[in-house]
Amino acid sequence: MATENWQHYDFSMKKEPRQARSRASVQAMVEACARILEERGYAGLTTNAVAEVAGVSIGSLYEYFPGKEAIVARLCGALLADVSSTLNARLELTDSREDVHRAMRHLIGALHGLVRQHRKLLRVLIFQVPFIQQLPSAQKLQLELLRVAEKGLQKSRQHYRLSVSPSTLYLMATSTAGSLLHLVLMAPPGLETEVVLDDLAARMADWLEKG
Amino acid sequence: MATENWQHYDFSMKKEPRQARSRASVQAMVEACARILEERGYAGLTTNAVAEVAGVSIGSLYEYFPGKEAIVARLCGALLADVSSTLNARLELTDSREDVHRAMRHLIGALHGLVRQHRKLLRVLIFQVPFIQQLPSAQKLQLELLRVAEKGLQKSRQHYRLSVSPSTLYLMATSTAGSLLHLVLMAPPGLETEVVLDDLAARMADWLEKG
DNA sequence: GTTTAATCTGAGTATATACTCGGAAAAACT
DNA sequence: AGTTTTTCCGAGTATATACTCAGATTAAAC
Incomplete structure (x- = not known):
């Protein structure tokens, strides 16, 4: 984002996963997010990296999260x-x-x-x-x-x-x-x-x- | 930088400014860095922005600093x-x-x-x-x-x-x-x-x- | 005044990252 | 079985940012 004012940013998800499969995917993404933060820091946290570590495609990630900020929020x-x-x-x-x-x-x-x-x-x-x-x-x-x-x-x-x-x-x-x-x-x-x-x-x- | 391990990173400058003119430039860059950090946060700190706010060209910046990290260090x-x-x-x-x-x-x-x-x-x-x-x-x-x-x-x-x-x-x-x-x-x-x-x-x- | 060194310039290149979209595959529903 | 919804895919696009370089400009040295 060009702006760095997070005051009114919406950290919510695009949509909630409904089936068991997608719930597992979202869970995997969140866990991947934690692992990456620990191992590479926030600057190393990219949406592509999260998808790769979680074992899902980048498309799936954007199905549920509007951006990496929302993953961190969850x-x-x-x-x-x-x-x-x-x-x-x-x-x-x-x-x-x-x-x-x-x-x-x-x-x-x-x-x-x-x-x-x-x-x-x-x-x-x-x-x-x-x-x-x-x-x-x-x-x-x-x-x-x-x-x-x-x-x-x-x-x-x-x-x-x-x-x-x-x-x-x-x-x-x-x-x-x-x-x-x-x-x-x-x-x-x-x-x-x-x-x-x-x-x-x-x-x-x-x-x-x-x- | 792709890597996020700052343990052995070199934060020193490329070279010290020798004349009064360049000392003023470097000073201006450091002050611009502070202003940008305050106003836009670290994510908003880009080398281009520092150069612009300091009123110097991007080329001058890289004459003295290897990257934005070095400016923050100074x-x-x-x-x-x-x-x-x-x-x-x-x-x-x-x-x-x-x-x-x-x-x-x-x-x-x-x-x-x-x-x-x-x-x-x-x-x-x-x-x-x-x-x-x-x-x-x-x-x-x-x-x-x-x-x-x-x-x-x-x-x-x-x-x-x-x-x-x-x-x-x-x-x-x-x-x-x-x-x-x-x-x-x-x-x-x-x-x-x-x-x-x-x-x-x-x-x-x-x-x-x-x- | 000539030479040398320091400083400045900014369009241009390379790269990384965010994010989209058309469509395939799987699951749920009737 | 057929239909609808959900989920997944990943090559491709857009954009932002770091950083270079060939050459102009200014200051110091002699």
Whole structure:
């Protein structure tokens, strides 16, 4: 595209696959997209390459996706669903009698695990894909983080009387997640990150408790 | 380039401009590069566009730069020099009688100012330029951060006996800078970030004091 | 003033990538 | 079986971008 303003770009698919065969094709394209992003970076992601790696023709690709951006969008959607469900599953396990410190360590631990698992792909998505912030799924993720934090707060019985303003909560969640992301994605391999994780959790908890 | 492995790519210039005229041209190209990155993003950065905005011909551009990557590299070099000198100037002002908390607030404040100043450009550089991490200047910056942190520690008289391991110091600096970057670059405008900055500074200081 | 080096020019070439389209093949429907 | 819908195909086209080169222009050197 000549223009680089992704603000109002439509990332949706041309059409949904209806039969099992085409669903498999689309799935293969999305997986090929992930593999290529990991191995060659965003600049190496071409529609032709996706089709080739997925084992389908270029024509089939354009049957469902209007361009490579839409493939990335669908990949991000799937990734977000993973994050969301993992986070919520972790939340279910949170006992309402737990203190905030414990709950935070668990939540941050879960997030950490996810980031580590998709380390390579996340690095490319975050640091190379120009429209990543405009993706509906990325924007949903921010709200989801907020929702999880709020729900977590309410579950910790002895603390749910605390009145933390949404904007403050958002700031904390953003800064904490940002810290964690940068830590895992940018730190040289072999560095022990657990200490920092504990510190992050403690900091979040302190913040919540002291207002 | 077909390959997307920037590990051993040569980002240096073809030749240095010798006369005043050509120095001005190169300068204009670098500034054009910055403007285009801010206005159109990395995908909008083409050699032709740089030449046009800079007011020189495409031929002149290739006289000095082997490709657009080299222009970005030179831009980053200049930016780093700015960061480095600002940080060191701030360090000069640090009184050796100051406590760690105060010193940290100053340093982080200076860093914050820089990031705010180049907010738009930094966002593109960090989130869109695929080879940014491989740039010599980016790698120098990490060492520079470490050096500043170490020097700052030594300057705070009452604390320079503390033995903080280099790897720990690196972790803290990375995580703190990462937090700050994400905060300034990703937070929605209008959000009051000062609170978080103070918290970051306090956290760094506490960490240093308590080992 | 002559020579040499540096700088600039921009039409032109090569290449890579996005995307189309007419039609074949397979599946679903009746 | 016949009909309709869905899926797949891939050579071919359009376009954008990187990069070259032969020669003009300007500045420095002597």
